[in-house]
Amino acid sequence: MNKSVQQQLEKAPNRTLYLSTIGIILAALLVWSFMGVNITGFDQRGTQIASNIFSGLFSPDLGFLFDFTSGGGVPSLLFETIAIAFLGTIFGSFLAIPISFLMSPSIVSRPVAFVTRLVVIFIRTIPSLVYGLMFIRVTGPGPYAGVLTMSLTSIGMISRLYVDVIENLDRSVLEAMTSMGCNTYEKIRYGVLPQLFSSFLSVTIYRYDMNLRDATILGLVGAGGIGAPLIFAMRAYRWSEVGSILIGLVVLILAVEIFSNKLRERLVNG
């Protein structure tokens, strides 16, 4: 290494003490967590199951995977999952609009915004599975419970992101419209809505992407979607069926992710 380069690089502030402190804390946490987690390697049975899953992935139950006609094939299960996530996102995003306005300190007074924020934090912390179980008491098992769960769990994140959009509104546009003599309706219609619409839509599409993933796990508690058939197939050791469900799931989520990224890119770039 060139000497002048070496000297220049040595001028960087020396933070060895700071970094080593953080390193020691991290190491201590790591050791602590090692003590708690019960490390078990692959035993005979585990290896057997892992290889079964792999062979299931490579030799899926094709009849089940491409069963478009009867109601129980992978396509119809995926379709149900898509529908649950879609309705949940629609309901959630509509519910989030008033909440997000109540949450933004530039619209309502600070105490109101704070209280709404607390309520939303409360809603967000309860895991979706718990909501799923609660809604099953209302509607009975089935996709409807999944829709209600998705609507409630989406509110938290959507309204938080909506608030960011509302707070970042370009107010100079409104001022310009006031100076031109526009009335309140015109200001909202031509000044506020065009700014909000595409950002809100982008947030909603992003959340749909996430809801689709969540909808797949709601089936585990009986709230519809592809989760329940997956867990049944695994408990019954039908690995080729497990393989076809996993393949369908991965393909669907990847496709939706690519599609939603394209859509959001177009929304942002106009």
Next chain:
Amino acid sequence: MQHTIYDKIFKPKTYTLSNGKEVKQRASRVPLVLLIVLFITIVSWEVTNVDLSLLRTRGYQFIVILTDLFPPNWNFLSNIWGPLFDTIQMSLLGSIAGAILAIPFALLSSSNIIRNRVLNGFFKLFLSILRTLPTLISALIATFVFGLGTMAGTVAIFLFTLSYIGKLMYEHIENVDMGAFEAHESMGLTKVEAFRYAIVPDVLPTYLSVSLYAFEGNIRYAAILGYVGAGGVGLLLDERLGWRDYPSVGMVLLTLMVVVFVIERISEYFRMKLT
């Protein structure tokens, strides 16, 4: 201005300006989008058997459970500590291991570090496929492979963290300004030294902040993993909900809320310092 089929059906409006120039405004896409959304909504409505009247007649059941959660059963607190620490340890170990292994994966996926398109493509695809699997489903699979317990949960969190940090990091590394790297090389540094002094300082803060953020999210996920038998407080939730012991469920949720809040605050503080 680009004309699509839509513009041929719905003619753009033409305005003539005072200087004689013609300006065209394309017809709005909003009605089409709304129509599509409405159609999918109706189809989904049918598929999922949504019935709003049911919500009116039986909706109180939800409120009943919600009010049963309060007041929480404080005596249950002593039973929560063990599984709670399991949850934190699971997500800590999974996050750290995932974050460390994400470095080689991110480097192998970045086209400006490893100039091999096949290798880049392979690792990128691997990371995206890994990311599509919901944590709970990988935990479910892990319980079959590793048996019930915290190990399965740790593996699930590890896999998710690896894919999440791996993706964000290769996206960041690919956007790093390579000028500094080339400048260091031209001054006679070896490739490794140039990487150490040009790329690492740029990437490190993002890496740490992304890792912290992943850890934050993992605590939430880890809380429900017990549901499929992968250890932690989820196990308690499952058990207590099964017994309809809602005050205890309320206590678990309350503790969880406090823990998540505290960890989020700490990690937010460090992330603010990093950026």
